[in-house]
Structure formats: structure tokens, C-alpha cells
Amino acid sequence: MRLGLRARLLVAFTLVSVSTGAAVGAASYLRERDMVLSAAQDTMVERFRADLEREVPLDHSPTHAELVELAWRYRAVAVFANDHASGNGISFADVPKELRDQVRERRRTLVQRVEVNGQPYALVGAPLDGDVRGSTGVELYRRQHLGAQQDAIAALPRSAALLVLLSLLPAAVLALLAARGVLRPVRALRSGARRVADGHLDTRLPAGGSDELADLVRTFNAMTAELEGTVAELRRVDERSRRFVADVSHELRTPLTAMTAVTEALDDEALTGDAATAAGMVSTETRKLGALVEDLIEISRFDAGVAGLRPEPVELGALVVATLAARGWTDVVRVDLPSVGPSELDRRRVDVVLANLVGNALRHGAEPVTVVLRSSPDEVVVEVTDSGPGLADEVSPHVFERFYKADAARLRSEGSGLGLAIAWENVRLHGGSLEAGNAPGGGARFTVRLPRRRS
Structure with missing residues (x-):
């Protein structure tokens, strides 16, 4: 010690x-x-x-x-x-x-x-x-x-030993006084560092004297002032970028609605030849653009702190079955869904999480994709595993970053790079965790842990 x-x-x-x-x-x-x-x-x-x-x-x-x-x-x-x-x-x-x-x-x-x-x-x-x-x-x-x-x-050694013992008391007093003089500014620095670590970047310490500790205090104050200015500037830049994304996403919604109506009308027309090919391309890209705009709007809600939960008793196994059926994945996904009882979850947000994970496994992995449900008294766990080559070691730490596309490690990629980031935010909003890794037999595995009850 x-x-x-x-x-x-x-x-x-x-x-x-x-x-x-x-x-x-x-x-x-x-x-x-x-x-x-x-x-x-x-x-x-x-x-x-x-x-x-x-x-x-x-x-x-x-x-x-x-x-x-x-x-x-x-x-x-x-x-x-x-x-x-x-x-x-x-x-x-x-x-x-x-x-x-x-x-x-x-x-x-x-x-x-x-x-x-x-x-x-x-x-x-x-x-x-x-x-x-x-x-x-x-x-x-x-x-x-x-x-x-x-x-x-x-008798002389006994007298000398007695004198040494008597000298220990003033030595201890001097040590405590010296420690007090040294520890007072050190404690102030420790308290200031903790306040800075807690986010109080306006923390400043009184600096007096000309010794090394006073120089250290002045250096600490200069560091916190520089840090406060840098963080404030980064926050302003980040806030401007988030506002820009939110504004652009909302501004795109109106013309995108019109474009969607036009593409739907074109899809209903009996076009042939190059016109049909062009109409199909426009329709596909319009749907992708619509999905991107919706994802950006959802991300902006998380950044603004306005994304909320609407928890209700949900049987997670039944929700998995409904998610797969709604997207036509029932025949290509294997499931192991024992009855785990109801949990307090936001049905819509958990559906988004499951859809992103299973869709990501189908697009970037290989069939069959397996969904396994497990439970404990405190949490429910969903594992989504594909049969592909798995995640490279340098890719795993970044899969939940925004706009990080899977094609950095795999050949095919159709998404915007926001799906897994949105899934992670939704799981975090529930107070759970989302982990990425590889299954022992190969293939990528995503593990969702959700608490049964809201704390």
C-alpha cells in the first residue's frame, strides 16, 4: 500500500x-x-x-x-x-x-x-x-x-536513546506542519481538477506566492482557461453543425414529399424502355433519400435531447416476430424465442433497433441470420448473428459511429451509415447496452441488453 x-x-x-x-x-x-x-x-x-x-x-x-x-x-x-x-x-x-x-x-x-x-x-x-x-x-x-x-x-546509550525519542515529538510536529503547508495547495488543485472533470471549466484557483506550487496553480488556471475557451468553441461548432443538419433535414422534407408523390405516380404508369429504367432509378434514390432524411431527423432529436420513451409492457419475443414479419424476413431468419414475460419497453424504438440489426446482418453478412432471445430477472438479451466473415478487429470499435459504413470492411454497402448509430442511441435511451463482436463459430454478432423495468 x-x-x-x-x-x-x-x-x-x-x-x-x-x-x-x-x-x-x-x-x-x-x-x-x-x-x-x-x-x-x-x-x-x-x-x-x-x-x-x-x-x-x-x-x-x-x-x-x-x-x-x-x-x-x-x-x-x-x-x-x-x-x-x-x-x-x-x-x-x-x-x-x-x-x-x-x-x-x-x-x-x-x-x-x-x-x-x-x-x-x-x-x-x-x-x-x-x-x-x-x-x-x-x-x-x-x-x-x-x-x-x-x-x-x-548509561550513555540509554541517555542518547531517550534524547532521540524525545526529539521524535518535535520532528512529528514539524512534519505535520510541513505537510499541512504542502498539502493545502495540493488539495485545492485536486478539488479544482475534480471540478474540471465534472464539467465546471470555469474553475479557477487563488494563486499567491512565488514558489513551485504557486507556479503550478497559475499553470492550472491558464490550462483551464484555455480548455474552457477550446471546449466552448467546439460546442459552438457542434451546435451549429447539429442545427444545420436538423434544418436541412426539415427543409428537405417538403420537396421530398413532392418527389415521393411523383415517383409513386411514375411507378403506377405503364412505362417501358429507358423511361421505365429512369423512373425506377429515380424512385429507388428517392426512397433512399427519404430514409436518410428520416435518419437525420431522428439523430437530431437525440442530439437535442428531446428523444423520449413511451414504455409499455412488451413481450419481446412477440415483438421480434412482428418485426420480421412486417419486413418480410420471416423465411430468411432463424429464431430462438422462449417466452420471457413482459418488459417495460418502447415498442417503436425497440422495433427500430431490431430492424436495423437484422437488416444490417442480411445486407453485410450472409444467411442464415439467427435471432436468439435470453432473459434474467433483471434484463432481456437479444443476440443477432449472421453467417458472414465477421467484423475485423479494426472495425469493431467504430461500427456504432455515425456515417461509418460497413463497406470499409465489406464489399457491399447500401445504407447511410446511421442505422447502427440510431440503434445504439435507442438502446442507450432504455438504459441498456449494445455490443458488437464475432460469434465463436464465425460471423458478426450484435448483443442487445435491455432492463426489464425502468429505474
């Missing part, structure tokens, strides 16, 4: 706070640890030096008894040549060899941290100097337990 901008800002601020706190805490831990240990070691060295400078204990090579006395006096390990003595609980084995070698070679006070039985200690070693011969050859090693310092160092 993708996080929103607010959550991402909160996570980013938290990560930055935690990483920064962890880095600072780690650096502080190392620094404090070194300071605590260095302070303990420095104090131990100063005390050891002060004890050594308090008196000069001997000016000759010590005996073992004198080494023991030195060890207990200084609470240390006393070493001379191959002899050594221990005092105050520290043993010779606890003194690392590398520390003894460095003290012997460098003849100065040195400190080393060691672990004895899992406990931390600081071990300091120094040569014992005399007043006449300088160095006596005796080395003294004292140790100090660092348990208190170790406890103090162990």
Missing part, C-alpha cells in the same frame, strides 16, 4: 531525526567514554606519582623482603629483575608483558586498560627512582577498578 504525502513526510522527518540523533549520540558516546576513562586514568596517575615522590625508599638493589615491603607500601606489584612481590590483591600475572616491557624501556609512567576476570581495570606502571643512582631498577604497577566508570559509560 502506497503512503500518502502526509505519511511520507512524517516518515521522512522521523528518519532524519532518528538518524541524526543516532549519529550525534554515537559521537557523543565515544567522546564521553574517552573523557570518563581519561579522567579516571589521569587521576590514578597523579595519585601514583604523588605517592612515589613522597619519599625515596631505597638507594640499593632491594632484597625480596624489601620488594614485599614496597609492594604493600604502594599497594602495587613491585618488580626487580626476575624477582617480584604483590600487594593489595594484585598479582604479577595480572600485569601484561607488553606494559612491563614499555615501562622498562621508556622509563616513564604508562597506563593500560585491562580486564581481569571479566572486570575492567586501569593498570599504571612506573619506575621507582632513587636520590643517588637515579633509577633503582624497581618497577611498580598499581591497578584501579573501573566499574563506576563502566556503569557511567553504559
Whole structure:
């Protein structure tokens, strides 16, 4: 699941706070640890030096008894040549060899941290100097337990973690404030985009400031203004074209009525030869022109939004039979029409749909044409299938477009290209759907889905 901008800002601020706190805490831990240990070691060295400078204990090579006395006096390990003595609980084995070698070679006070039985200690070693011969050859090693310092160092990570946790609250507050400042114009843009998507092209957003979001708002306003002007112009052009089609269609009706009366009179005359051929051609083209005008008028009604339904209880199977019989298609169309009960339909408009689909199958497909009726509790379905080559993939998405003729994919075409568009509009007016495709066994198939009841 993708996080929103607010959550991402909160996570980013938290990560930055935690990483920064962890880095600072780690650096502080190392620094404090070194300071605590260095302070303990420095104090131990100063005390050891002060004890050594308090008196000069001997000016000759010590005996073992004198080494023991030195060890207990200084609470240390006393070493001379191959002899050594221990005092105050520290043993010779606890003194690392590398520390003894460095003290012997460098003849100065040195400190080393060691672990004895899992406990931390600081071990300091120094040569014992005399007043006449300088160095006596005796080395003294004292140790100090660092348990208190170790406890103090162990508490440092807990303190650092507590500081990091305490820093999360201001980080979260800053993240929320930053998200609020960023999301306010983003929400306004989202709301404006939704209004534009809903058709409110006059939507404008207040633009203030000089940052990137303000530039985005100004760009949005410029885009919506340009879009509003373009859509308004397209609507004006579309309205003019629809008005032109409607006006032309209505103006053609009067002369077309006269032409139809003349062609009917010519059909009644017993003409022969070229006169009969010419009269038949005029009669045919006049009928085509009349059908085109009627289709254009019907399309103009859909475009103007004045096309309405007159629903009534209709037995769809009986309506299919009546449609086929009225047009003389009963013998060339196979039907499978089980009784599906009445549905609330506009009889005239459904008849137009069926006539267009069956006529289209007979003209552009091949016989036999099959009409199958199916039903469910909520809808009735009519499938019209022909036995032709079917619809090409590039043709199927366009078959319901106006003036898209089937002869773009098939050889024979006599229609105007408006029949399927009118059928689609009539089905849509019922609240149903009209789909075009191919049957599994070949041939084009048109599927009409109509709701049983008006919602």
C-alpha cells in the first residue's frame, strides 16, 4: 500500500531525526567514554606519582623482603629483575608483558586498560627512582577498578536513546506542519481538477506566492482557461453543425414529399424502355433519400435531447416476430424465442433497433441470420448473428459511429451509415447496452441488453 504525502513526510522527518540523533549520540558516546576513562586514568596517575615522590625508599638493589615491603607500601606489584612481590590483591600475572616491557624501556609512567576476570581495570606502571643512582631498577604497577566508570559509560546509550525519542515529538510536529503547508495547495488543485472533470471549466484557483506550487496553480488556471475557451468553441461548432443538419433535414422534407408523390405516380404508369429504367432509378434514390432524411431527423432529436420513451409492457419475443414479419424476413431468419414475460419497453424504438440489426446482418453478412432471445430477472438479451466473415478487429470499435459504413470492411454497402448509430442511441435511451463482436463459430454478432423495468 502506497503512503500518502502526509505519511511520507512524517516518515521522512522521523528518519532524519532518528538518524541524526543516532549519529550525534554515537559521537557523543565515544567522546564521553574517552573523557570518563581519561579522567579516571589521569587521576590514578597523579595519585601514583604523588605517592612515589613522597619519599625515596631505597638507594640499593632491594632484597625480596624489601620488594614485599614496597609492594604493600604502594599497594602495587613491585618488580626487580626476575624477582617480584604483590600487594593489595594484585598479582604479577595480572600485569601484561607488553606494559612491563614499555615501562622498562621508556622509563616513564604508562597506563593500560585491562580486564581481569571479566572486570575492567586501569593498570599504571612506573619506575621507582632513587636520590643517588637515579633509577633503582624497581618497577611498580598499581591497578584501579573501573566499574563506576563502566556503569557511567553504559548509561550513555540509554541517555542518547531517550534524547532521540524525545526529539521524535518535535520532528512529528514539524512534519505535520510541513505537510499541512504542502498539502493545502495540493488539495485545492485536486478539488479544482475534480471540478474540471465534472464539467465546471470555469474553475479557477487563488494563486499567491512565488514558489513551485504557486507556479503550478497559475499553470492550472491558464490550462483551464484555455480548455474552457477550446471546449466552448467546439460546442459552438457542434451546435451549429447539429442545427444545420436538423434544418436541412426539415427543409428537405417538403420537396421530398413532392418527389415521393411523383415517383409513386411514375411507378403506377405503364412505362417501358429507358423511361421505365429512369423512373425506377429515380424512385429507388428517392426512397433512399427519404430514409436518410428520416435518419437525420431522428439523430437530431437525440442530439437535442428531446428523444423520449413511451414504455409499455412488451413481450419481446412477440415483438421480434412482428418485426420480421412486417419486413418480410420471416423465411430468411432463424429464431430462438422462449417466452420471457413482459418488459417495460418502447415498442417503436425497440422495433427500430431490431430492424436495423437484422437488416444490417442480411445486407453485410450472409444467411442464415439467427435471432436468439435470453432473459434474467433483471434484463432481456437479444443476440443477432449472421453467417458472414465477421467484423475485423479494426472495425469493431467504430461500427456504432455515425456515417461509418460497413463497406470499409465489406464489399457491399447500401445504407447511410446511421442505422447502427440510431440503434445504439435507442438502446442507450432504455438504459441498456449494445455490443458488437464475432460469434465463436464465425460471423458478426450484435448483443442487445435491455432492463426489464425502468429505474
